[in-house]
Every structure is written in structure tokens, then in C-alpha cells.
Amino acid sequence: MRIFAIGDIHGGLRALIQLLNKMEVKDEDTLIFMGDYVDGWSESAQVVQFLMELSQKINCIFIKGNHDVWCEEWLRTGEVNPTWYMHGGKETMESYEHFSNEDKKKHLEFFETMKLYYLDDENRLFLHAGFTSMHGVEKEVFSNTFYYDRTLWEMALSMDNGIKTDSVIYPNRLKHYNEIYIGHTPTINYKSYLPMNAVNVWNIDTGAAFFGKLSGMNIETKEVFQSDDLPSLYPNESGRNR
Template sequence: MGRYVIGDVHGCAKALRSLHMALKLGSNDEVVFLGDYVDRGPNSKDVIEQLINLSQCCRVIALRGNHEVMLQAVVTHGSDDSIWMRSGGKATVVSYGGSITKIPSAHLEFFHGLRRCHETEQEIFVHAMYDPQQSIAAQSDELTYWTHLPHPLPVAHTSGKRVYVGHTPQPRGEVLWRAHLVGVDTYCFGGGYLSAVDLETGVVTQSDRHGHIRRVPIERAWHALARWKGWLRGK
């Protein structure tokens, strides 16, 4: 069984398709997606279609990002679309044929079913940020969806679990590795990569927006994983 976490897709359909093929995902595998599937990149519609299809061949845990929050506010609740359009929503509307009324019902159901967060015995997954002292389910919407990672970075969560986040683009296209925190938004739409982190080994598989695959040298991944396991033993 493979377990992976994938960062912000932002309409980069070729990158997502290449990652799926490179990871050879099957029925025994699990993938956590950290949100922001739509906007900015060229084909949000295809990204959502891929995610729906992917859920038929492996276990998909899809979180909601702030860009899905904006889309749902406009499409479901009739909110003003000006902020969404300025934030990349225009590319999403174009991918759906120029009108939000053309978004298929299956895609609307997908957006409705997105999760706020996900937690396991060792890990926390959330789109944007967290309060180290609060349970992850009790966090505010501002932290969950909108707040970028600060400098300095937040300290370890009180649970002792490692936190995986997206939302804050890593300009060099490299995963942000810390003992207690991993940032998986590697800026695919802006010239970086879409990243998949193997949750068991720490190995990173990446695709650029054109679908070209690269793998982070395994020595770097193992070094980061070793630091994390050493930190856990010290808890």
C-alpha cells in the first residue's frame, strides 16, 4: 500500500496526469490532496475530472483550499465574483466553457464533498496553516484556508503529529522540510512543480506543468525522514 500527499494543483492537468502515471496508483494506495485544485492554471475542469476518476481506482482524501472556498461562494451562494476573478478564477471559468452554469453536477458534488482537514495517528493534513495549541478540527477558517506560513515558522503542533500543508508556494519548487512541518505547495502553475510526497519513505516525485517528471534524490528524502523520526523519539 502506498500513501502519498500531493500539493496545490491549480489547474495543472498535465502535471497531475503525469504524477498519477509515475506513481502507478492502484486500489491499495491512498492519496491526500491538500486543496487548491482550480484557478490560475490552464485546465481546472480536467483536474477535477481526473480527481473524480482517480477516486474510482484508489482512496482519495481531498481537502478544501481557499480557491475552492471562493468558487463555492460564487457558484453555490451567489457571492460577488470580483475577488475570485482577480485570484485566478477567470481561468477556471474559461476551462468550463466560459460560464459557471456549465460546471457539471458531478463536479459540484466533488466540491461539496471536500474535507476541512484530515488526521491520522501520526499526521495532520490541512490546506494552509495551524495554531499549534488548538486541535486541528477547532481551527478558524482564516488559519485553515487563508493564512500563509509565517517567518519564523510555527512550532510543532501540541499533538506531536507532523503537519502537512499547501497554500504557501515554495519559489524554488522544492518541498519545505522541517521535523514537524512539511510544505507541499511547490508552485506548479508558476514554473515550479506539482509534488507528491511518499508518506512512508519521504521520497518526492514531481511533475512540471508540462508533465515532465523528476524525482528528488533519495538521499535528501531519507535525511529529512531520519530527522523527523529522531524528533518523534525525543517526544
């Protein structure tokens, strides 16, 4: 059995299908999606539908991202968050144009069942953004930290990789987990088109919402698979490159 962590999709269905084909996904594999399935490219609703159907055939774990929270709220209430609308929500709403109310209800239920984090049997933590509690995710006070926080990644980047875990200056919140996998902060912000590693944190978001690629990583071997860059797959669109 292989386990893959897959980065932020942001409505790029063509990239997702291309990535899964390159990974040659098998029925016995497990796919852990790091969140932000919507907002960006033109096929957000189609991505959600595809993932719902995929999960009927293969073991999938869906982490909830901040864009998913916005979309979920719109599906539930019909109210449009102005910040969401400006950051991909407009395109997501348009992608639902030909979906029935019953379809939207099923999508809402899908969003409602997503996990804020997932901890596997090997003590590897998966979540969209980060957490701040020095006692670990179970002691986190505010749930929105799981899909908004960037301090975990910023802290990991700033650390000296030579620091031992028993050092008095080693951050307590990193000691709880063997590895931590996140998305949310595109690695292209740091001029990297590949997933990045800092101490025991792996960032799988390689900027598919913008001009980067969609990435999947085998968490055992650390082999990386990628789609083409999203602008080449959606040449008549701008994604979130506004």
C-alpha cells in the same frame, strides 16, 4: 499500501496525470490532495472531473483550499468574487464553458464534501494552510484559518530544529501532531523547487500555479515525485505568472 501527499494543482491537469504516472499509483495506494485544485492553468474543471473519476478507483482524500472555496461559491450562487477573478477565477470560469449545468452541480457537490483537515491513524495532520489554536485543530475558532493561515509555516521556518518538544519555548500547537502536511505557500518563494521540511511541518506546494512543478511525496519514505515545470506543459499560457 503507500500514502502520498500531493501539492496544489491549480488547473494543471497535464501535470497531475504526469505525476500520477511517475508515482506508478496502484489501487491499494492512498492519495491525499492538499487543496487548490483550480485557478491558474486552463484545465481547472477538467482537473475536478478527473479527480472525481479517480476517486471511484482509488482511495482519495481531498482537502479544501482557499481557491476551492471561491470556486465552490461561484458554482453555488453564480456570483463572481472580484479577488477570485483576478487570481485565477477567470481561467476557471472559462474552463467550465463546455460543462453542463448538471456537471456543475456534481462538481459543486464534490467541493462541498471536501475536508478542511484530515488526521490519520498515525497522528499525522493534513490541511491546506494552517491553524492557530494552541489546543489543535479541533479548537480552531474560524474555519477559514484552515485554508488561509500562513503563520504555522512561518513559525516552523523560524524555529531552531534543535529545540526539544519538552522545551518551554516549543510552540504548543506543534505538539499535538507527529507530522503536519500543508500546501498553500509555494516553496519557490524560498527558492526551493522541492517540498520543504521545518520541524515537524512538511510543505508540499512547489509552485505549480506559477513556474514550479507539481509534487507528490510518499509520506512514509519521504521520496518525492515531480511533474515537469508547468510553463513547459502549458507553453501558450501564463498560469498565475502575471
